[in-house]
Structures are given as structure tokens and as C-alpha cells.
Amino acid sequence: MAVIQAAFHHRSASGSYHLTQYTTALEKNQAQADRQLSNHQGFAHQLRRLLVPEAESWESADDVVLHWGDPARHLSPEALVKANLSGCARAVFGRSWIHYHRPTHHLTLAVDTLGLFPILIAQRAFHTYIATDALALSQLLGEQAHADDDALLELLAYGQLLGERSTLAACQHLHAATVYQIDTISKSSLPTPHSGHFQSSGTSSQSVPGAILSSGQPCASS
Numbered sequence: 001m002a003v004i005q006a007a008f009h010h011r012s013a014s015g016s017y018h019l020t021q022y023t024t025a026l027e028k029n030q031a032q033a034d035r036q037l038s039n040h041q042g043f044a045h046q047l048r049r050l051l052v053p054e055a056e057s058w059e060s061a062d063d064v065v066l067h068w069g070d071p072a073r074h075l076s077p078e079a080l081v082k083a084n085l086s087g088c089a090r091a092v093f094g095r096s097w098i099h100y101h102r103p104t105h106h107l108t109l110a111v112d113t114l115g116l117f118p119i120l121i122a123q124r125a126f127h128t129y130i131a132t133d134a135l136a137l138s139q140l141l142g143e144q145a146h147a148d149d150d151a152l153l154e155l156l157a158y159g160q161l162l163g164e165r166s167t168l169a170a171c172q173h174l175h176a177a178t179v180y181q182i183d184t185i186s187k188s189s190l191p192t193p194h195s196g197h198f199q200s201s202g203t204s205s206q207s208v209p210g211a212i213l214s215s216g217q218p219c220a221s222s
Contacts, residue, residue, distance in 0.1 A: 115176025
């Protein structure tokens with residue numbers, strides 16, 4: 001069973017920031033899915049309510065979409081799911097998003113085109129960890145969190161991290177406009193999407209098992 005653990009820092013009504021964590025088993029039978037959807041208590045609803053109150057969410061029997069960022073920007077979950085399943089998913093301006101497709105166990109993460117709403121990921125066994133910053137990710141990982149000494153030296157030398165390196169070992173801070181796909185069950189590499197809309201850094205994705213970057217090849221026009 002695929003399990004996703006997520007942590008987000010979000011601003012409370014008082015203006016202070018709070019860290020919220022949430023763990024969910026993403027697989028559920030159809031009867032349970034229908035019941036949860038009818039009660040508006042599906043995974044996306046819970047994730048939005050508990051983690052990112054300002055985010056928007058959408059859920060069907062097969063798909064979960066969560067997106068957050070600039071409230072002035074609009075994103076259509078139905079169109080996003082259709083594009084992603086056809087291999088034409090893309091990063092968008094002002095919104096970062098997550099899409100989980102239950103039938104294939106594929107998790108897609110996309111950082112907004114400017115990288116203002118970051119996503120950090122780590123994969124351990126059958127757990128996928130998602131966070132909006134290194135502190136949140138380290139708290140999720142607990143004893144599994146270890147500093148990346150080379151990254152810390154790089155930060156001291158250049159004042160910034162190069163590539164998709166994170167200050168945490170075996171974790172990635174996704175680049176702006178990056179679309180990442182992970183098979184949460186087998187951790188095997190997914191077929192490379194053919195999409196001119198994918199924007200990637202061109203760096204290797206091998207540091208996160210089962211993750212790939214896009215090829216940058218154009219999508220067939222409809």
C-alpha cells in the first residue's frame with residue numbers, strides 16, 4: 001500500500017507560521033471512496049483542510065489533485081488530470097500542484113514556473129515524503145533525516161545550492177517549472193512523458209528512486 005506523508009508550513013490567522021503533518025494511505029476500495037466523496041471527506045479535502053487551508057483541492061474515485069500558490073491564478077483540476085494522463089502535464093505560473101492517480105499509483109508533482117512555491121521530496125521504501133521546505137521534511141523523516149555535508153559546503157562556498165540538491169541527504173528540492181513523476185509502489189522509472197510543456201533543469205533524477213524528469217519532446221497536437 002502506498003503511503004504519502006506531507007508537511008507544509010502555512011500562515012495562521014494571527015500571521016504566525018505553523019507546521020502541520022498528515023499521513024494517508026492512498027488506496028481505498030470503491031465503496032469507501034464513494035462514501036467519502038459523498039460526505040466531502042475525501043483525501044484531498046482532508047489534506048487541504050489540515051495542511052494548506054488556502055489551497056484548492058479536487059478528488060474523484062481515481063484521482064486526487066491539490067494545488068496552491070497565488071490565489072489570483074486559476075487552475076482546472078479536470079484539465080490538469082486529462083493533460084497529465086495523456087503525457088502533456090506542465091508546470092503553471094503561480095501555482096504548484098500534486099496529482100495522484102490511484103489506478104497506476106503514479107504521483108506527479110509540479111513546481112510553479114518561478115519556483116515561488118517549492119516542493120521537496122524524499123522516498124523511503126513505500127513512503128513518499130512531500131514538504132514545502134527542508135525543516136518540514138526533516139521533521140517528517142525524523143531519525144532518517146541526515147544533513148548532506150557536501151550540500152552544506154556548497155551553500156557556504158556559493159551562498160546557494162546548485163542543481164536540485166537539498167541540505168538533507170537523499171532528498172531533492174525541485175527546480176522551478178519542474179514536473180516530477182513517481183511510481184509510489186514499484187519505484188521503477190516511469191515512461192518519459194512527451195510534452196513540450198514540461199520544463200526541467202536538465203539534471204539527473206536518479207537521486208530519487210522511481211522519479212523522472214521530462215524529455216521535453218513535443219506533445220502531439222489534438
